[in-house]
Amino acid sequence: MRTRPLTTRGAACLLLGVMLCIAANVLAARALLYLGVLLVVLPLIALLVVRAPRRRGEVWRQISTDLLAVGETSKVSVRFELYAPGIPHGRWSDTLPEAVRGDAAGEYPGETRLLHYELEGVRRGTATLGPLLLRTVDPFGLAQRVQSFGETRMVTVVPQVHALAPLPTKVGAAGGAAQTRSTRLGQGADNLIPRPYLSGDSRRRIHWRATAHRGSLMVRQEEEEASPDAVVVLDRAAARWARPGDGVDPAFEAAVSLCASAALCFVQDGYSVDVFDSAGSLLGALRGHEDDRDGLMVALATVTPRGEPRDLRAIIGGTPPGPLVLITGAIGADDAARLSTAGASAPMLIAAGARPEALVVAAGRGWHVAALHATADPADAWEAAMPRAKAPHG
Structure with a gap:
């Protein structure tokens, strides 16, 4: 600087x-x-x-949350040790990237060497926090000096998560009895009995810890027989989204936020959740562990529109899931006509910028459809696309 x-x-x-x-x-x-x-x-x-005075300093930063969500506030504590003759007077400021904002400045020296400020996430992605700047002036205010101290710190801003309503039990059941969801809530994959992998088993059922322990592929036997699965697909194909230079696309940001919200909603409701992008890459596999959630959020923090979409049946494999959520962008009627529900019991299509006729065509192919608006609450689109349980006859 x-x-x-x-x-x-x-x-x-x-x-x-x-x-x-x-x-x-x-x-x-x-x-x-x-x-x-x-x-x-x-x-x-x-x-x-x-x-003239020679100065050196050390900086330690501590952020109250490892992952900072868009719209979330986190407290940053900075310990600044300055080694210099005398105590210079001036102002300190921490260098903030565009992904965050906060009042990261104050008078130096303060009452203690510990500096505090609040940080708010404003844009998804990874950014660099720091270095710490110290601006000092002479007693008459004629000359100034700005020095940087300490290393930088990486901060990850993850998508905002919205509270979504759970699906009705009957429409979400697949792969076994729906009532088993309540007994699996909060449990991890370690409670399941693994068995050797057989030809035709879904890769989503691989028990990685047992595989590493035994040296051969193992799958979750109980989950395959009695636990519901959910799949969330984020269509990040470049043709679906507007990309004006390097600017932020509000529609794509809303789609990423809804993707994270839907996956975490399913986990809280007892599902095993796999999150894919439109090319078939696995963004996250949620099995009730906190590390699974963090891994998905980090992956979604840096996801951008690119590539071409694949057929949903090729992405999901041969085992139809219960709920299937496809979050896409500007699709036409021809695109909608090629979208297969892959045998899912509750297929939901939520599109940002889709043409009205495309949603009509998708609904005719068995999808429960809704439009996603960048300026509206994603929970509204979720509610509109949610399938309803049929009332019993009689």
């Missing part, structure tokens, strides 16, 4: 001194010469006072 060595006051003092020296020579006024020399020398002495 380049900063002028003299403040505005110091530059004015120097300029005035030079003008007085010139005037003293023209008018032969010795008093003006003395005053001009004094005004020229003062900023130079101030520069020497401010910039």
Whole structure:
């Protein structure tokens, strides 16, 4: 960061001194010469006072949350140890990236070496926090010095998660009895009995810990027989989204936020959840562990529109899930006609910028459809697309 060595006051003092020296020579006024020399020398002495001392410092940062969500506030504590002759007076400020905002500045020195400020996530992604800047001035405010201290700290801003209503039990049941959901809530994959992998088993049922322990592929036997699965697909195909340069696409941001919200909603309701992108890449597999959630949120923090979409049947595999949520962008009627529900018991299609006829075509193919608006609450689109349990006859 380049900063002028003299403040505005110091530059004015120097300029005035030079003008007085010139005037003293023209008018032969010795008093003006003395005053001009004094005004020229003062900023130079101030520069020497401010910039001569050798300083070094160490910075430690602690953020109250490992992952900062868009719209969420986190507290940052900064310990600043400055090693310098005397105690300089000035202002400190922490360098903030565009992904976050906060009032990261204050007077130095304060009551303690511990500095505090609040940080708010404003844009998805990874960003660098720091370095810490210290701006000091001389007692007369003529010269200034800005120094940077400490290492930078990476901060990850993850999508905002919205509270969504759970699906009715009957429409979400698949792969076994729906009532088993309540007994699995909060349990992890370690409670399931693994068995050897057989040809045709879904890769979503692989028990990775048992596989690593035994040295051969193992799958979750009980989950395959009696637990519901849910699949969330985020269509990130480049053709679906507007990309004006490097700007942020509000529709895509709303889609990513809904993707995270839907996956976590299913987990809280007892489902095993797999989150894919439209190319078939696994963004996250949620089995009730906190690490699974964090892994998905980190993956969604950096996801961008790119690539071409694949057929949903190829992404999901041969085992139809219970709920299937496809979150997509601007699709036409031809695109909707090619969307297969892959045998899901509760297929939901939520589209941002889709043409009305596309939603009509998708509904005719068995999808429960809704439009996603970038400026509206994603929970409204979720509610509109939610399938309803049929009332019993009789």
